[in-house]
Amino acid sequence: MKILVExxxxxxxxxxxxxxxxxxxxxxxxxVVYFDLDEIKEIKKSNLEIFVKVNRNFFNEDxxxxxxxxxxxxxxxxxxxxxxxxAVLQIKKELDLKLPLIxxxxxxVNNYRTCDYYYSKGVEYALLGKEITLDEIKEIxxxxxxxxxxxxxxxxxxxxSKRKLVTNYYKDLGKDxxxxxxxxxxxxxxxYKVIEDNYGTCFYLNKITNGTSVIxxxxxxxxxxxxxxxxxxxxxxELVDDTYSYVSGGCIDTDxxxxxxxxxxxxxxxxxxxxxxxx
Numbered sequence: 001m002k003i004l005v006e007x008x009x010x011x012x013x014x015x016x017x018x019x020x021x022x023x024x025x026x027x028x029x030x031x032v033v034y035f036d037l038d039e040i041k042e043i044k045k046s047n048l049e050i051f052v053k054v055n056r057n058f059f060n061e062d063x064x065x066x067x068x069x070x071x072x073x074x075x076x077x078x079x080x081x082x083x084x085x086x087a088v089l090q091i092k093k094e095l096d097l098k099l100p101l102i103x104x105x106x107x108x109v110n111n112y113r114t115c116d117y118y119y120s121k122g123v124e125y126a127l128l129g130k131e132i133t134l135d136e137i138k139e140i141x142x143x144x145x146x147x148x149x150x151x152x153x154x155x156x157x158x159x160x161s162k163r164k165l166v167t168n169y170y171k172d173l174g175k176d177x178x179x180x181x182x183x184x185x186x187x188x189x190x191x192y193k194v195i196e197d198n199y200g201t202c203f204y205l206n207k208i209t210n211g212t213s214v215i216x217x218x219x220x221x222x223x224x225x226x227x228x229x230x231x232x233x234x235x236x237x238e239l240v241d242d243t244y245s246y247v248s249g250g251c252i253d254t255d256x257x258x259x260x261x262x263x264x265x266x267x268x269x270x271x272x273x274x275x276x277x278x279x
Contacts, residue, residue: 001226002245003238004051004149008032008230010039015237016244019049019079021227027069028053030157030202032195032231037072044076045218055084055104056199057162067091074099080125089121100124102149106160107131112144120145127227131155134214134270141221149225150218152211153239155204155232156268158192162200180205197249200264208233210263214270216251233263 002018010033012020022040023031031053035043044050052073058066070091073081080100083089090101102125103109103118109129118126127149128137141148170177181194191206211226218226228243230236239260246256 001223002049003240003244004225006031006047006227006229006231008232008236010035012043015243017048017228019051019225021053021082023053024069024073027056027066029056029197029199030160037069037076040073040078041076044078049079051080051082051102052078052080053104054088055082056173058085058087061086063087063091067095070097070099071095082127085152089123093122102127102183103146108163110136112140115140115144115148119144125149127151127223130158130209131269131274133273134217137223137270138221141218141223147224149227150211150223150230151227152209152218153233153243153263154213154227154229155193155206156208156209157202157204159203160200162194164196165201166194166196204232205268207266208263209266209268210260211267211270212243212257212260212263213267215247219247219251 005017006021022035025034074097082102082104179196193204
């Protein structure tokens with residue numbers, strides 16, 4: 001099992017992990033810091049595995065630029081590209097690129113049969129959806145040919161819209177306002193961070209998903225990668241160091257689990273099924 005980190009800033013020295021996830025400027029969403037190609041080239045000189053997010057929706061006028069970016073990433077030799085828009089997969093085929101791809105269509109990455117379909121189309125990895133249970137995740141890892149990635153510790157992004165929802169909200173009120181909001185969902189009472197940028201609006205659950213308790217289960221089923229996202233988490237480098245040691249030691253250190261109870265008791269959907277009822 002390898003540990004991937006998505007940083008919240010460009011200060012990424014001395015992070016004890018196996019690889020980094022870097023959001024490409026102008027080509028990615030649902031991140032809080034973005035890197036240009038020159039910065040990614042420089043970081044790629046390290047011994048870390050480097051994965052790049054290219055997970056925007058793209059329009060016709062974006063395609064020529066997207067082709068050039070993917071060719072450049074292919075030349076850099078990065079370890080993989082997270083994609084949402086199927087244009088990325090099509091361009092890889094058309095240009096015969098060697099670029100490994102990670103299927104990153106959020107809520108749709110939820111079963112092993114669909115993962116195997118994408119694998120048959122040349123997709124090497126899948127970032128599993130955050131709305132499925134630990135048992136469902138383990139089933140996908142055990143039954144699918146695709147290599148799985150699981151986000152275990154983060155302030156999770158839960159939705160994204162290409163619309164400028166915050167701008168439209170204030171415009172409707174006839175007011176000016178901050179592009180970052182904290183809103184309360186009426187049914188659950190949960191709070192969400194709402195952040196708008198040039199490409200749309202992202203919603204983050206305003207609490208940490210603490211998946212430290214599931215890491216051993218994932219280790220036992222040979223999960224290839226787990227992901228820790230820095231945004232919203234204090235003393236993050238210490239957490240990464242401890243997690244790296246925990247995984248390297250076979251996930252038997254109970255002191256690790258006790259120490260990181262401080263992250264809170266929210267395990268998101270790891271132990272909670274989503275059930276749809278017809279009224």
